Amino acid sequence: MSTAATLPMAAAPARPATNKWLVTVSVTFGTLMGAIDSSIVNVALPQIRGAVGATVQEITWITTGFAIATVIVMPLTAFLGRLFGQKRVYMLSLAIFIVGSALCGVASSLEQLVIFRALQGFGAGALQPTEQAILRQTFPPKEQGMAMALFGMAVMVGPAIGPTLGGYIVDNYHWSWIFFINLPVGVLGLFMVWRFVHEPEDIRAANQAASKELRGNLDWLGIALLAVGLAALQFFLEEGQQNDWFDSSLITVCALLSVAALALFVWRELTAKVPAVNLRLFKDPVFTSGTLIGAVMFAILLASMFLLPLFMQELLGFTAMQSGLALMPRVLVMMLVTPLVGRLYGKVSARLLIGIGVLLVAYGAYDVSHITLASSSEGITRAILVQGIGFSFLFVPLTTAALSNVPRARLADATGLNSLLRQVGASMGLAIFATLLSRWGSHARGSLVAHLSPDRPEVQERLSALAAGFAQRGFDPVSAREAALRALDGIVTRQSMVIAFEQVLLLTGICFLCVLPLLFFLKVNRRGSGEKVHVEMEM
Known part of the structure; x- marks a missing residue:
């Protein structure tokens, strides 16, 4: 397999390489839509609940179902790519996402909507890891930072603009358009991937060689354990707060089931002849430390995206649209700074860039923790701009460095695991900080009373x-x-919630400082095996 992964250029049929920017635009459509859909639905839940006649607790299943389906598919991206081809997996996933979006828009009951949102999630799950792998394989070694900057803009900006876009659609159109808007964009993306994205010859050869061995030793047990473990874990994180965590027997069972299934999954993958998921990648300290810091980063990023709009809407009386607009400058600064960091990556130490990012995010958290009931949207915006710059300094070097030692033929394995831990980290961050917000609010209220x-x-x-x-x-x-x-x-209630928000937002910054020791392991080999030249070939 390693021989196939490093075929000399002379062995491949000559064909002009597709323009890398066309490849980037083509594969970004799907990733951006999937990232937006992870958050766009939240602002429309009241309207959807009224349309399908669901309770407040029942309606959360449309976000829980999407999240569970997404995390199940992410680590299996490489497995599916070896069986069917990397480009085919991306196109099939995008097609499933488009069909799921159309069905969500016409759903007339809660049951239909939950099923169709899960279908959307199955499609969205493979989009991020596959785009990440495609961009790493398309851009030359010296431009790997720029490739990950473009990927990062889609992954980070998507959840940030989702609530604002959703608020605008809900305020001016029917809620179904938050799903229908995916159709023209998705079809355009599907056409562009079919026309401009081609699987590199060395990756295709490696996948074909692996496919023969894989088909004869399909790891059904590993896949089943992975699906059960991740589904139980994601349900535990998504629904735990609403069910008082371990006071609920259902949540307790899910926690125990996830621990048992994932432990057996790790044992299975380390002993299977042809594992479905390559966990041995975690032997590389660079990949492990970069992936873990990325998980913490997304926990903080998604927590702040949840906490600040909640503060503005619940305590300051903002509409969903107003709170989204107040946070939009952070998105804009991330879009401006991320490409600049991508250019700096090849010239400046990754650990230095990440260290600067960690400090900026921590300082931004300290600054934003001083918001009060008298705070204006302009004051909040000024506080979060620093965090936006910090996140930009983090994502590019983290993602690029984490994959720097990974062989090209294993990039899809690594990107799947990298995306999975980011998603699980984000879910954990939301679960932990939402729980702390509720409990600290009750404690503060008791102290004030x-x-x-x-x-x-x-x-x-x-x-x-x-x-x-x-x-x-x-x-x-x-x-x-x-x-x-x-x-x-x-x-008293309002003031206690202000105190709780301040404490939780400050804690996000303190937690982020705790990842600084992991930078010691992030020693990047800029001439790693993951940077081999490739030649593209039609499928």
Whole structure:
């Protein structure tokens, strides 16, 4: 297999290489749509819930189903590529995603919507890892940083613009258009991949050689354990907060099932003759450290994308559209800075770039943790711009460095695992920080209520002022007093949530500083085996 992966150029039929920018645009369509769809639905949940007659808890299944399907497919991308070809897997995945989008738009019941969203997720799961591998194989060694910068813009920007785009569509059109909008873009992307993306000769030869051995030793047990373990883990992370975690027997069973299934999966893959997922890639400390830091980065990124809009909408009274627009400058600065970091990657130490990124993200978290009820959208935007620059300094060197020692024939394996840990990291970040937000909010409320003694003159003064205000609106004395008490309770609740938000946002920065020791293992070999020249060939 290693021989096939490094075929000399003279052995391949000569053909003009496709323009790398056309390849990039072609494969980015699907990845961007998949990344947007991971978050765009969230702002439309109230409208969808009313249309299909679901409860608040039931409607979350349309996001949970998508997430579970996505993580199951990600690590199997290389396995599928060896069986059917890398380009065919990407096109089939994109086609499944398009069909799933169309079916979601016409769904008339909750059951249909959950099934069709899962179908969407199965299609979206292979798009990110396959694009990452295709770009690494298409760009020459000196431009690997730029290739990952272009990939990073789709992966990071997609979840950021999803809520804003979804808010605009929901405010002006029917909710089904958050799915229908994928159809023309997806069809265009499908055509461009068919026309401009071609599998490199060395990758095709390696996959053909591996396919013969793979077909005779299909690792069905490993695939089954992987599917069960990841499905249980993702359900545990997505639904745990709503079900009070281990107070729920269902969540407890899912946690135990995921641990058992994934432990057996690791044992199976390390002992199988032809494993479905190549876990031995984690023997490379560069790949392992880069992937783990990337998982933490996405945990912080997705947590901040969840927490800040929630703060603005719940406490500042912003609409979904307004909160999305307030966060848009961070997206724009990431789009501007990421390509610049891609150019710097070949000239500056990856560890230096990542270290700068970690410090900027941590400082941005410290800055944004000082938001209050008096904060304006402009003040919040200024605070998160630093984080946007920090994320830009992180994604390109992390993704590029993590794959620097991976042979070309194993890039699809590595990108699948890399994408999986990013996705699981993001889910863990959301689960952990959402739980802490709720618990710290309750704790802060208890602390504040303890100081609201009726004997304190400050409390009596505030209640009298509130009661007087209600009396001026026509309330009788008894009703005014009751309304004043309720108003004071609301003020306490709001202030306790502000304290909780500040603490959680500050914690995200502190957690990020904890990954700095992993930079010691991130020693990049810029002439690694993953940077061999290739020749492209029609499928």
